[in-house]
Amino acid sequence: MDYILISSPLQGFTDFRFRNTFHAVMGGIDTYYAPYIRLDGKKEMKKQTQRDLQPVNNQTPKLIPQVLTNNASDFIWVAQQMQQLGYSELNWNLGCPYPMVSKRGMGAGLLNNPAQIDRVLQQVFAESDTKISVKMRLGLESKFEIFEVLPVLNKYPLQNITIHPRIGKQLYKGEVDLAIFEKCIGLTPHTICYNGDINSVDTFREHANRFPGIKHWLIGRGLIADPFLPQMIKNNTLQYPENKLEQFRKFHDILFSEYEQALSGSGHLLHKMSALWEYFARLFPNTPKAFKMIKKANNIKAYNEAVGAIMANK
Ligand SMILES: Cc1cc2nc3c(=O)[nH]c(=O)nc-3n(C[C@H](O)[C@H](O)[C@H](O)COP(=O)(O)O)c2cc1C
Structure with a gap:
């Protein structure tokens, strides 16, 4: 199968300098997600975020910005800003696990509130023609929260849903729950992308064998820990390049x-x-x-x- 490898956003790491350099020297990544855009009460983006997304600063073939918010008005404003810069898709962060974020009902903090997810998406789809994709965890406090969220997501024409099969409370600890991930695949007509702990070609192969229908794979920390990983997955080899x-x-x-x-x-x-x-x-x-x-x-x-x-x- 032809896999689509995606650079999972890492705030503080995968800025435009990192992405451009990775693309120029390492390769193997088809799509890059930019770290989240977050507004601080005002309809204004930080200078650093603006710089990160300026098309002149970005030399990667496909870049998708991401928003971290729990309200439709900010979402729509960011979507407009991104459209003006030439981006046609915006990813919605429903996965950020940090208490500073989740306690404010953002990121993974929205996963136990499917009604709010519904309200936001309803307004966003009514007022914006930006394509929307979602990146989420299984839940904030329980891995079963996703079963209430997927029916809401199924109502909207999303580009895809990335699932990182941990809950917010875990942060990055403990195992990914592949059994629940597997269940989710059958519960939505949307394209599902897998994300979590792909740190070696072997792990990728195991997951790819277990989930033959999954075409899109996001790699976050594994891409920094082993920058050769995407090209090796793409070349279907366990061998590092000679140089x-x-x-x-x-x-x-x-x-x-x-x-x-x-x-x-x-x-x-x-x-x-x-x-x-x-x-x-x-x-x-x-x-x-x-x-x-x-x-x-x-x-x-x-x-x-x-x-x-x-x-x-x-
Ligand atoms: C330092 C750090 C920053 C992150 N920043 C973001 C972010 O801006 N947006 C996002 O959706 N996920 C963010 N994540 C989560 C990763 O994109 C990814 O979902 C997570 O690390 C699991 O994938 P991995 O095991 O391949 O790293 C961040 C994770 C870390 C460790």
């Missing part, structure tokens, strides 16, 4: 120089790179202390030395 180290070095170096230009001061730059290395470190099992070495580097020279040492030990 693995060279390719990773290029990916790293472009990211470094992009963030060096964008961020003010070496502290911010080191912080940014360190956050990436918390994931990258897993690519270097010969250096179990890789992340510690990066974290310890308190200036650019030390950082470069740490990166050099990690890569030399491959």
